Amino acid sequence: MKRRDFIKSSVAFAGALGLRSAGLGASDEKTHALSLSFDDGFKKSFYRIAEIHENYGLRACLNVIATGHLKSFNAEPQWIPQNILGDFDDWNALKGRGHEVMPHTWEHLNLTKIPVEKAKENIEKCLNYFEENLSGYEPEEAVYNFAYNASTPELEDFTLSKVPAIRTGGWLVLKGTKVNGFPVAKLPLRLGCWGHGPGFCDDYIEQEINEFLKSEGGWLILNLHGLDEEGWGPVSTAYLDTLLKRLVTVDSLTVQPTGEFVKRLRRR
Numbered sequence: 716m717k718r719r720d721f722i723k724s725s726v727a728f729a730g731a732l733g734l735r736s737a738g739l740g741a742s743d744e745k746t747h748a749l750s751l752s753f754d755d756g757f758k759k760s761f762y763r764i765a766e767i768h769e770n771y772g773l774r775a776c777l778n779v780i781a782t783g784h785l786k787s788f789n790a791e792p793q794w795i796p797q798n799i800l801g802d803f804d805d806w807n808a809l810k811g812r813g814h815e816v817m818p819h820t821w822e823h824l825n826l827t828k829i830p831v832e833k834a835k836e837n838i839e840k841c842l843n844y845f846e847e848n849l850s851g852y853e854p855e856e857a858v859y860n861f862a863y864n865a866s867t868p869e870l871e872d873f874t875l876s877k878v879p880a881i882r883t884g885g886w887l888v889l890k891g892t893k894v895n896g897f898p899v900a901k902l903p904l905r906l907g908c909w910g911h912g913p914g915f916c917d918d919y920i921e922q923e924i925n926e927f928l929k930s931e932g933g934w935l936i937l938n939l940h941g942l943d944e945e946g947w948g949p950v951s952t953a954y955l956d957t958l959l960k961r962l963v964t965v966d967s968l969t970v971q972p973t974g975e976f977v978k979r980l981r982r983r
């Protein structure tokens with residue numbers, strides 16, 4: 716399916732996400748939802764990302780590695796050097812400020828490349844760690860974000876037996892039902908997303924969002940990492956700031972963390 720076709724077919728789901736009825740913004744006429752989903756847990760970047768979101772009255776969507784704060788973490792030294800990652804004191808502080816913090820793997824392995832039983836064990840260990848260490852974490856409203864956006868149907872089903880939503884690579888497909896003729900998205904959600912790297916992704920984001928805003932509507936999830944020199948496919952601080960400054964003025968758009976939609980669908 717081409718991107719354009721996808722966006723068209725997703726139009727029906729703008730209503731499905733409750734953008735018009737759930738009061739996600741001041742206006743009840745939101746047709747576009749955007750989630751900027753930041754991965755890995757770079758301490759300096761994540762505090763700055765949170766601060767930039769706060770400046771525009773937004774909540775950041777932050778996904779962190781359960782064992783990233785341990786000195787033994789060594790999965791991806793080039794892109795995720797352990798010494799620049801934050802710990803659960805940081806994640807609790809950011810969550811306390813209203814940002815969303817969600818699980819992004821136990822030790823950052825590509826789960827499609829290890830034995831399936833070990834992959835499942837890693838997912839469980841990750842989710843258990845979040846329950847024990849992240850205050851206010853609610854498994855019933857969590858989004859598990861696969862490392863490398865790599866998953867298999869078996870691993871997706873396994874994870875969705877424990878949390879209501881997963882984020883992985885590819886197209887966003889919302890399973891819908893019809894209520895009074897209108898499509899209504901339902902849990903569990905398999906959220907597809909897109910990303911760009913290893914260099915700066917500013918131009919890519921600009922292009923994707925502009926194309927999305929020209930479409931009739933839907934939900935676009937972009938996977939980002941750190942700011943400036945941190946992480947794979949970083950976004951520049953200056954660009955993120957000007958982007959959010961502009962996006963909050965777009966009447967048809969709501970910028971929300973992915974878990975916000977899970978909450979709203981769950982509470983219906």
Ligand SMILES: [Zn+2]
Binds near residue numbers: 754755819823862863
């Ligand atoms: Zn990652």
